[in-house]
Amino acid sequence: MSRLIVISNRVSAPKGSQSGAQGGLAVALASALREHDGLWFGWSGERIDTFTGEIDYQVNQGVTTATIDLEDQDIDEYYNGYANRTLWPLFHYRVDLAEYERDFAGGYQRVNARFADMVAPLLEADDVVWIQDYHLFPLGDELRQRGCGNRLGFFLHIPWPPRRLLSILPEAAELVRRMFAYDVIGFHTAEWLESFLDFVRLELGGTIGADGIVTLGDRSVRALVCPIGIDxxxxxxxxxxxxxxxxxxxxxxxxxxxxxxxxxxxxxxxxxxxxxxxxxxxxxxxxxxxxxxxxxxxxxxxxxxxxxxxxxxxxxxxxxxxxxxxxxxxxxxxxxxxxxxxxxxxxxxxxxxxxxxxxxxxxxxxxxxxxxxxxxxxxxxxxxxxxxxxxxxxxxxxxxxxxxxxxxxxxxxxxxxxxxxxxxxxxxxxxxxxxxxxxSQDINWWRQTFLDALMLPRAGA
Missing domain, CATH: 3.40.50.2000 (Glycogen Phosphorylase B;)
Structure with missing residues (x-):
């Protein structure tokens, strides 16, 4: 395999065990990137008055990161809005806390498109791209629209809600359709996977193959259970x-x-x-x-x-x-x-x-x-x-x-x-x-299980 390109909402450069509480995902991805000489792309966490298109490259403890800053409007609508006031509560079954605003949805789409604009020129032909979590559901489709032919994987780190619950989201059907731009989608548990398949089958008319291949129209994706572990x-x-x-x-x-x-x-x-x-x-x-x-x-x-x-x-x-x-x-x-x-x-x-x-x-x-x-x-x-x-x-x-x-x-x-x-x-x-x-199912098992699936022949090929 050539390089591994990880894309997530935030980039958390390795800082050593005594520098603060670093999340499990950050530790897991840093380990994978060191092994595969990869690149970690995402938001720096910093605000900027006007988006400039500049990418900040850094190397920390053997991990190369590439980050961009976001404008206040982007942060308010994409991150504080759609990601954390719409998707997060809904996907955690808190319908009472979920907020649905067109500006939120618009900012979410805009930032995902911006991520695609910035990262697409960085990709080499044989790179494998691994996109992380609910902030970036449509990013794979945005990359495909820009001519990206790379292997694209997506892993969801939060629960996937039951079909009836997800249907409350105004953009639910479009969100799920766009996920079929990926080659592999991973979930932590069989329950979350079954809820995803239930929506695809009953709301969108998709079909589920015995081999784990999920088909919707002319697109197919491999869906699997792959619980994350620790090192x-x-x-x-x-x-x-x-x-x-x-x-x-x-x-x-x-x-x-x-x-x-x-x-x-x-x-x-x-x-x-x-x-x-x-x-x-x-x-x-x-x-x-x-x-x-x-x-x-x-x-x-x-x-x-x-x-x-x-x-x-x-x-x-x-x-x-x-x-x-x-x-x-x-x-x-x-x-x-x-x-x-x-x-x-x-x-x-x-x-x-x-x-x-x-x-x-x-x-x-x-x-x-x-x-x-x-x-x-x-x-x-x-x-x-x-x-x-x-x-x-x-x-x-x-x-x-x-x-x-x-x-x-x-x-x-x-x-x-x-x-x-x-x-x-x-x-x-x-x-x-x-x-x-x-x-037995530690962080290395999680990483290898997902990447092995991502390197299999394309679903439906």
Whole structure:
């Protein structure tokens, strides 16, 4: 294979493990690009008064990036608007929060066309192009319109909603039709894939072949399930490193003999943080004898502050954590430590290892790599227990976690008690089963599985 060209909304150049909390996707793509001498193209995250067409090239830790700046109108309509006020809530089943504005849709199409204009001249004939996530659904079609004959793959990192839900989107049919410009489309779970196929078949009249080929008119695409993983050996190594050991010691000292429950989530309504706090409060109410034996550390870095719904969830959580602490705290114990900042992955590895329970309870999540990182960070001889929402994509793989309905405070409370009282033999058994999955389907497996599919003969050829 020649070069790998990755295109995503934002480009996150590798900065090292101590420079901040770098997302799982960024780590995964950087690894793939190093191996294939590739190029990562996308938005820099910076604003510009007037778009100039200039591309900023940089090389960081062996990864070449090419970024462009966007105008305020583009950011407001494409990113804050259509991507995060229309698609994100709808695809996470939050119809009540989704907003439908023609300006949003117009800005989304305009920026996707701009991406295509900028990246098309950079492509060489045998490059393989891998486009990432919901910000760029139509980009493949835009590239085809500019004469791009390269292999084009698309991976969706969030859930794909059920057919009836997606039909609420005014542009749903056109959006799905344009996705047939790709050669391969990947989803995290069989559920998301089935929802996509259901829409193609029942709303558009497409056909589904036994070989995974989906056909609509004269276009065919290969659709597959390909759950993303973590770099398991690397994260295990991080958990044994000096920064992680220091973080571990700091947390154990501050716990003062108490068990720690940890949650690490971007501040987002899809993560179920309000429901998590209420489930933990139910535990405190139902088991007063356990109160001073445990505390919840919730790390929730803010995100998308320009979107009103994100401002509201931050205010809600601040009020809820304050109320719970006010109601149950004592002079020597606070039930919730609520922290609004990010930490480097090496520090998080130590925090995970110090936690008796990993509490990962999104209301809906495409995958959730925190669940996998928590498992990978554990001491094999004395591991903690993962409590995982059955509505996270990771639940399809980590079946030996304690799976819960995050909407049920009673289930969350019961799961916390079960995890706290679980004996070492069962904790080891459950951890080993989860770890086997994390090791066998890691980030390298994900990358290779998708790229192998992308290199197969074209669907319908």
């Amino acid at each position: 398991t050996p690397e994260f295990v190594e991080l958990a044994a490193g000096v920064p992680a050991r220091l973080a571990y010691r700091k947390m154990r000292d501050s716990a003062d003999g108490r068990d720690m429950i940890v949650g690490v989530d971007r501040l987002d309504y899809s993560k179920g943080l309000e429901e998590r706090f209420l489930g933990y409060e139910r535990f405190l109410v139902e088991h007063p004898e356990e109160r001073k034996e445990v505390f919840l550390l919730q790390i929730a870095p803010p995100s998308r502050g320009a979107v009103g719904s994100y401002q509201r969830i931050r205010d809600t959580l601040q009020g809820l954590s304050g109320r719970i602490n006010g109601a149950y705290a004592d002079v020597d114990w606070v039930p919730i430590r609520y922290v609004n900042q990010g930490y480097g992955r090496d520090t998080l590895a130590g925090i995970y290892r110090a936690a008796k329970i990993g509490l990962v309870t999104p209301l809906r999540d495409g995958m959730n790599l925190v669940a996998k990182e928590y498992v990978a960070a554990q001491d094999p001889e004395d591991p903690g227990v993962l409590i995982l929402s059955r509505f996270a994509g990771a639940a399809a793989q980590l079946t030996e976690a304690i799976l819960v309905n995050p909407y049920s405070a009673e289930e969350v409370s019961d799961a916390i008690l079960k995890a706290m009282r679980m004996d070492r033999a069962e904790r080891i058994r459950r951890w080993r089963a989860c770890m086997d999955s994390i090791e």
